[in-house]
Amino acid sequence: xxxxxxxxxxxxxxxxxxxxxxxxxxxxxxxxxxxxxxxxxxxxxxxxxxxxxxxxxxxxxxxxxxxxxxxxxxxxxxxxxxxxxxxxxxxxxxxxxxxxxxxxxxxxxxxx
Amino acid sequence: xxxxxxxxxxxxxxxxxxxxxxxxxxxxxxxxxxxxxxxxxxxxxxxxxxxxxxxxxxxxxxxxxxxxxxxxxxxxxxxxxxxxxxxxxxxxxxxxxxxxxxxxxxxxxxx
Numbered sequence: 295x296x297x298x299x300x301x302x303x304x305x306x307x308x309x310x311x312x313x314x315x316x317x318x319x320x321x322x323x324x325x326x327x328x329x330x331x332x333x334x335x336x337x338x339x340x341x342x343x344x345x346x347x348x349x350x351x352x353x354x355x356x357x358x359x360x361x362x363x364x365x366x367x368x369x370x371x372x373x374x375x376x377x378x379x380x381x382x383x384x385x386x387x388x389x390x391x392x393x394x395x396x397x398x399x400x401x402x403x404x405x406x
Numbered sequence: 407x408x409x410x411x412x413x414x415x416x417x418x419x420x421x422x423x424x425x426x427x428x429x430x431x432x433x434x435x436x437x438x439x440x441x442x443x444x445x446x447x448x449x450x451x452x453x454x455x456x457x458x459x460x461x462x463x464x465x466x467x468x469x470x471x472x473x474x475x476x477x478x479x480x481x482x483x484x485x486x487x488x489x490x491x492x493x494x495x496x497x498x499x500x501x502x503x504x505x506x507x508x509x510x511x512x513x514x515x516x517x
Binding site: 297298327329335336337338342349350385387394396397398399 | 448452504505507510
């Protein structure tokens with residue numbers, strides 16, 4: 295298995311634009327997580343899904359952020375409209391409960 | 407409230423010196439504790455978990471429930487240990503499936 299796959303790896307956009315980050319979890323895993331990493335706040339959980347259902351989205355900053363998991367092999371995190379303070383590395387991770395959490399390589403977002 | 411605290415943002419030691427990365431947690435029940443490591447330009451990966459009671463790459467961590475700590479230790483640091491280290495907590499049972507991370511400690515091992 296290639297592990298958790300995220301795209302794009304790097305995204306540079308202008309304030310106000312829509313950003314969509316994508317994640318393919320490891321096949322067979324039943325939980326998927328989106329984290330945001332910044333220097334100031336470290337690694338923050340944004341949302342996690344179990345069996346494609348959102349379980350905890352309390353970490354989603356505001357209505358500009360939304361996440362979907364239409365099937366077991368795909369998830370998106372969307373920011374609309376984007377703002378400079380959204381600049382961060384966004385990680386997707388998956389696991390087969392209650393096992394180890396595996397991370398993707400991250401999507402580095404820069405909003406100008 | 408669940409919380410993981412890593413008091414040091416940066417820890418710098420010389421090669422061969424002992425290293426201890428501190429982690430304290432706040433949780434009302436009986437949590438699972440983990441250490442994750444992120445080497446330069448690589449993805450986060452699990453280093454060790456308290457229930458395994460194992461030593462990985464010379465690192466150990468003991469869960470101290472009295473002090474609510476899970477410090478990561480290595481007697482002799484190596485240059486290749488330079489990385490970001492994250493302590494994480496997961497509650498047991500129910501819907502407590504998510505991992506709460508500390509803000510991380512950057513370990514720099516100098517030659």
